[in-house]
Structures are given as C-alpha cells and as structure tokens.
C-alpha cells in the first residue's frame with residue numbers, strides 16, 4: 151500500500167502523519183515537496199541566533215486542532231501564549247487600542263468602535279441595528295460592499311480591512327462575506343437581522359473570557375514541522391509535474407525535465423496551493439482544475455528584525471494600519487501591520503516583524519530588500535519613535551502565499567470537492583478550503599487522510 155502526498159506544507163505533513171496512524175508502520179507514505187525544505191508557509195530561520203518564524207507565527211486556539219496536535223506529538227511543553235500586551239490600531243492618524251468585541255471588525259457594540267472613527271462614522275455604525283433587516287440568501291456577497299452599506303465605508307477602511315488584511319492579505323471588496331465570516335452570516339438567521347446583533351450572538355461571552363486566544367511554539371514552527379516529518383519518507387527539491395491515472399492507482403512524474411522520475415502510488419493527497427493543484431488536475435479531474443482556477447492568491451512579504459539591546463518598543467503586541475494612513479509628511483505607510491514580537495511573546499532579544507503587501511500590490515514586493523527595510527524603518531520611526539538600525543534582519547516574500555476567499559469561493563470549493571469525490575484514491579486539502587489558518591489546515595488534512603485511508607482499506611478488503 152503506497153500513498154504519495156504532494157506538498158510538504160503543514161497540510162501535507164499532517165495528512166502524512168494521520169495516514170501513518172491509520173495505515174500502520176509498514177505502509178509506504180511519501181511526501182514529495184518541490185522546495186528544498188519542508189514546511190511551506192511554516193518557516194523558521196535564525197536571526198541574531200534566535201529562532202524566528204518568518205511565515206505563520208501562531209495559531210488560534212478557538213479551533214483546538216493545532217493545539218491538540220501539538221499535545222498529541224508530545225510538544226505540549228513548547229506551547230507558548232502571548233503576554234497580556236494590548237493590540238493597537240492606527241486609524242485617522244491616531245494609534246488607539248484595538249476595539250474589543252468585534253468579529254473581524256464587525257462590531258457587537260457600536261460604542262466600542264468609536265475611538266477608530268470620526269463622529270459621523272461612529273453615528274453610521276450606531277444606526278446599523280435600526281436599518282431594515284439584512285438577509286443573505288443564495289450567492290455570497292462582497293464583505294466591503296455589504297459592510298460599507300450597513301456601517302459606512304469608514305468602518306471598513308479603519309477596522310475590517312486591516313483585520314482581514316492580516317488573515318488573507320486581501321481587500322475587503324474582493325472577499326466574500328459568507329466565505330470569510332460564515333459564523334456571522336449563520337447568526338443572521340433565515341429571517342435576517344442586523345449585523346451588530348449577529349456579531350454579538352457570535353461573540354457571546356468569548357471576548358470577555360480570560361483564556362488565551364493564540365498559541366505559538368518555543369523554537370518556532372520548525373519544531374512542529376520536524377516532528378510531523380518523522381511519519382513519512384520525504385523527497386525534497388522534487389516538483390510533481392504530472393499526475394495520471396494508472397489502472398486503479400496513480401502515476402506521478404517528479405523532478406525537473408532533465409532529471410524526471412516516475413513514481414506509482416495507490417492513492418494521492420494533493421496539498422498544494424491553487425495554481426499547482428489546477429495544473430496537476432487539468433487532465434485527471436478537469437472540473438476540479440477549472441474550479442481551482444477561480445481561486446485567486448494574494449502575495450505579501452514579512453520583514454523580520456532584531457533590534458539592539460536596550461531599544462524599547464511600545465508596550466503593545468503590535469499595531470495594525472488602517473487603509474489610507476499617512477506619515478505626518480503625507481507619505482503613505484508601506485507596512486500594513488507590525489508585531490512587537492518580543493513584547494507579545496516575551497523574551498529577548500528585542501524583535502519585531504512588519505507585514506507588507508495585499509492582493510494586487512505586486513509592485514511593492516518587487517522593491518529590493520534594502521529599499522523595503524528603509525521604508526519599514528521609516529514607518530516604525532513614525533509610529534514608535536524607534537530609529538535604531540537592526541542588528542539582524544531578513545525579508546521573506548510569499549508570492550501567492552494566501553488564497554483569497556472571494557465572492558465565488560464557496561462555489562469553487564464545492565465544485566472541487568464534488569469532482570474529486572468521484573475519483574477513488576484521490577484527496578485534496580489545504581488552505582484553499584475551509585480556512586487559511588493552521589488549525590483549519592490540520593482539519594482539512596485529517597479529513598483527506600481519512601478519505602484516502604478508507605479507500606485503501608476498502609481495496610485491501612476487496613482483494
């Protein structure tokens with residue numbers, strides 16, 4: 151029994167780990183990864199001797215899948231929670247505490263978002279519960295359009311887009327409401343209602359709880375990657391270029407054209423981003439390939455730096471930047487968010503990271519590293535007064551790093567899953583499906599592994 155997992159990001163690695171648990175020590179499970187390292191968007195590098203995550207850095211605990219996996223792998227002692235430093239947002243030229251009791255910026259209480267809005271903006275938000283009930287049936291709708299209509303554009307630019315930008319590197323106008331905030335749409339109920347009321351129902355008492363919201367790993371995400379990798383044989387630096395049916399199994403061509411190699415497998419899990427999945431499925435599952443083509447991807451960069459000892463960062467976990475924020479001299483900010491890493495997670499040295507770029511801002515990511523550093527340092531000086539040169543730093547570009555959950559996303563996912571369900575011994579999984587965060591990827595990988603393991607068991611029983 152042999153299974154090939156295409157893609158060695160967290161999804162592929164978790165799929166391999168789950169397959170090992172289901173199929174036992176003798177099953178052949180191979181992860182084929184095009185890059186020369188595992189982890190995909192989980193990447194830990196050394197900066198000034200300190201392990202530093204330059205991709206994903208933390209996972210939410212509301213969906214316990216990632217934290218449970220960490221415990222299951224025996225890594226529980228490495229789980230860390232943020233210090234109690236408050237998050238902030240710069241909106242309308244002022245840096246204020248990030249309003250509490252919002253669902254991705256949709257307020258459960260209009261009064262709490264006043265600090266990020268003008269007087270008129272706050273009045274629009276306060277008036278939302280009295281608007282005619284909002285009903286969302288059938289097709290999805292644009293986050294930006296609906297929220298601007300209900301609450302005014304200012305709330306979208308000052309709060310919703312910075313928060314969504316953090317998750318998807320996306321634009322509110324191009325993201326789907328049901329795709330990105332399904333719980334909010336569900337809470338509207340069939341009869342519809344106000345979004346303020348729906349947000350209050352979704353949040354319940356959650357934001358009043360003292361429980362930590364995020365977890366991270368001491369030593370970085372590499373710790374998780376290394377542990378998961380033990381479950382499978384790993385082929386690095388080998389792109390899968392072709393996937394074909396081969397009797398009731400699969401034939402894969404891997405490696406460069408000069409150095410091609412053919413592998414055979416009884417089952418395949420595809421855990422790659424939409425452009426790669428589209429290419430590999432074009433001949434074998436054309437309907438799925440067509441639907442993958444409808445999932446856009448957004449690019450961004452992370453600039454991580456270590457500052458000299460003695461530099462004092464603000465006592466906050468970081469700052470998000472609202473759309474259109476400018477320096478005092480009128481120049482726009484380059485970063486869309488800063489994490490004050492050493493304040494948020496504790497410990498030394500003094501370190502932070504800046505996120506740069508949203509979908510469509512490709513020009514920004516073409517600027518060279520020194521230029522990006524200069525721009526981000528100017529932002530940092532404007533926001534915090536910190537002007538010290540970093541003792542170590544690195545820019546990590548994530549081209550096509552985040553799938554965009556656009557207005558057509560739910561339909562695309564349904565179409566992919568319907569088409570793949572008809573093909574025995576094939577499963578697809580990853581950040582394109584039901585959440586881009588690590589816990590959602592763990593769930594997606596688990597479901598794919600169970601599907602494939604079920605298929606293999608059936609085949610063995612039938613023989």
Ligand SMILES: Cc1cc2nc3c(=O)[nH]c(=O)nc-3n(C[C@H](O)[C@H](O)[C@H](O)COP(=O)(O)OP(=O)(O)OC[C@H]3O[C@@H](n4cnc5c(N)ncnc54)[C@H](O)[C@@H]3O)c2cc1C
Pocket residue numbers: 156157158159160161162182183184185188189190191192204205206207208209210388389390391421422423426450451452548551552579580581582586587588589591
């Ligand atoms: C900068 C950044 C910060 C983030 N921060 C967080 C965070 O703090 N918390 C959080 O929960 N989530 C975060 N995310 C999201 C999360 O990290 C990703 O959605 C998740 O890691 C995706 O995992 P994946 O395995 O599905 O895909 P990927 O990590 O993209 O892995 C897919 C793998 O497939 C490989 N591949 C592609 N094509 C082929 C091929 N043809 N053959 C072989 N291999 C191939 C790729 O090289 C890659 O290694 C962040 C994302 C980014 C980009």
